[in-house]
Amino acid sequence: MSNLRERIPVSILTGFLGAGKSTLLNRILKDPDMREAAAIINEFGDVGIDHLLVESSGDSIVELSDGCLCCTVRGELVDTLASLMDGIQTGRLRPIKRIAIETTGLADPAPVMQAIMGNPVIAANFDLDGIVTVVDAVNGIATLDSHEEARRQVAVADRLVLSKARMDGAAAEALEARLRALNPRAPILDADDEEAGRASVLVNGLYDPGSKIADVGRWLHDEADHGDEHHHAHGDHDHPGHEHHDHAGQDPHDVNRHDASIRSFSIIEERPIDPMALEMFIDLLRSAHGERLLRMKAIVALSDRPEQPVVLHGVQAIFHPPVRLPAWPDPQDRRTRMVIITKDLPEIFVRDLFDAFLGKPKVDRPDRAALEDNPLAVPGMKF
Template sequence: MIPVSVVTGFLGAGKTTLLRRVLSDPAWADSAVIVNEFGEVPLDHELLAASEEVLVNVSTGCLCCVVRTDLTATLMDLARRRATGELPAYARVLVETSGLADPAPILHALMTDAAVAETHRLRGVVTLVDALHGAGALDRHPEARRQVLLADRVLVTKPDLGDAAAVAEAVQALHPGLPLRAAVRGAVEPDWLFAPGDPAPLPDPTARHSAGLASIVIEREEPIPALALTLWMQALAEHAGTRLLRLKGLVALAEDPSRPMVVHAIQHIVHPPDWLEHWPGGDRRTRIVLIGQGIPRHFPARLLAAIEAEVSAALR
């Protein structure tokens, strides 16, 4: 039986950061990871793949909507290739859900699909709640509440940025007695995170997204000047406010297009950028995904074009 753990948490809660950390631990490097993202351009698997020689499989589209075929088919395909020796004998599967996923249909599929149930065992659900935005997400988004209700364990992330104790209290109010820890950038023992849990059977496998959410993708060949990128992210975050649920991307900067800059924003907070050593998968285009509520589809790209024009005029 192959153990499967589900890692969930609202948009930008720190799931990829946690998984990168877990996979960098030699005792956990033999994990197969299935990443799911809401958006047309998968970025998380690029970030994970760039950091580690791990097995990453992506199901695009929202896992909770297509889960019965997608997740179960992916799990079984991996298991078949593991059995034939085509893949290394990974010790477990970690499933990173989309930030907007209601975990119920995912767990339901894992527990009810006959082939999966014969070969896999659900270990538990780890839910990440962000100390900075978590309380707001729990207030506003039913998906975030479901993620806590269905959790076996909660990890409060970003305690360096927000009030971890207040978020822990909000979580406990929703789901009393839930084991909970706080950690910066996933610095927590994987043994605690992925200890066996006991997920209750789930009566309601139907998932619903909050209305009006859309993902907007920006893809570009031309590198972007650092100044234009900074001004654009600030303008977007300030203008869109809480309507900008998430922005993340790999960016080719005009100043150094040889390696990608990783950008993140969650609502109006723009995280400090990070760099990857090299472009994952050979694709050197800038790819940015935004998930917004009621942000006009063309607005982000037009704003970027306008700011770039201003910047290049100013530098001329």
């Protein structure tokens, strides 16, 4: 597929944790123009949830979990795109007219972009057809102040989609001025507008770094240089995947992309949970430690109606109203699954808090002693 017209356009949907990427992708995938499209969803954590909640026909959802696209699963993205192309060319897969990649909120977009534009095999078969970045109007300014990844996500965008803008109009106006400074040319859409949920939002034309601020070209150049170094050091057949989540043998350049204080972990519960216990756990976590809770997403079996799970989404102290699903997305797995991403909030503390509300005895964990020796590590912590 060397002809330019035959290349498959790839759109990247990015934005920081909790900005509303999955919600927007859900709307876009319902557009009839996306019937011959595929979605690749990357989750930062060892338990995948987002792919269960994205509605699509057929088998067009590919999940990449246990890492961040800019780090541990970048090679897996290349492998996935190559496998899709091989399947199409050999007739094992139906033709695909577009691919949408939803990155984890922690992803630096530059290496994801370079994986598509800089790999000769991928570039021969796929075109990077623009980047759509979702920005949370409520937490946007604080997020841009605190996280380099968020600033890069905005700077590289062809379109910016502002979510939750109607919750705080004044904050949205101030945020728009900040976004203009980082990306003067990208149009800004309101996520609640009909236009933002159409397939056309992904159609932006061949990506042009020259239309962005000068930093974007430099970031891509740095990634290209790093890719060459990595290629020569590891050879043609080294494609890092799930096995690299422990960083064994992984390139230090990738391991150190994110702040070491940011942790992702999952909580799995086999038995249905009392609704009041869950409500008290969430209320205490967000009220006392909301600034440390970067993201929570969960699918929960409640004891009142365990056959109809509840979906939870939260960012810092802001949680969306719970959504009750009519049935489990995967009838074979009805366990409660929570994915929690924190900054300076130890996993052991959150797990103990959750177990306490469920009435479980305290489990002897090896990392508790260090935390108990330093009670100032988490304000308000009690054991």
